Amino acid sequence: MSPGGRGTRTGRVHENVIEKVLSENYPGRFSKQVFIGTNLFGNKYKADFVLNNNVIISAKWQQKTGTTEQKIVYEIMTLIKILKENNLKEAYIVIGGKGYSRKAKEFYLKQKHIEYIKDGELVEILSLDEFIERANVNKL
Template identity: 35%
Template sequence: MVLPAIERGGYEYFKQIDIGERLGGGKHVVDLVAYNAEGRGFLVSLKWQQTSGTAEQKVPYEAMCLIDAVRSEPERYERAYLVLGGPSWTLRDFYTARLLEYLKHEDLLAIMTLESFVARANRGLL
């Protein structure tokens, strides 16, 4: 669903890319790095919550790590997208509507549902 939308939107993409070190240490691998026709880069992290579990609790940390990655390399990455899919989120509405209020540099990250991301990517609006 995501990759066909990225392609339809005219983006070139690479999967499972090591973009450096996470906040606090450790390797930071994102699901996709996409580039538009002008060569602007976008980081994409996909989180799926099929059943109740820990993916939900990792969202704020991933948001901070993505913002840090964009801030660290503004010449490579313009923005990051944290995409939340699956049926079992209890905090998805909060994350997509309000989490960024609590983080600095919210202009560097968009947190959205899978459906919203696919719609934007299809239209080339990342």
């Protein structure tokens, strides 16, 4: 599938769900599609959402098997860089879709990246269900 095709549209649905959850639980306290810092290569980074001006929320949808599960590591490292450079609190990556392999999904949701990436504890990976549960009780 070419970039910008169906994969982008299905990812947008994932983002729309996250936006709805934030709207219900944190009205007026978040922004979407915010340029905030630079990625590992020095290019501008656009956060899917920024909550309370200090929490980044990145939405990662994987409809079919592919490379997104490997790209999560790069996303974690970029988020750590941005958090540290901008004195921000924390970041969440909200994963969804059935395209993640069982082992990759288990690795990420058990926060195993913390064992291998310096300052990895600054970034927490949540399933969409976990994200909704936390947002519903204002625990983000």
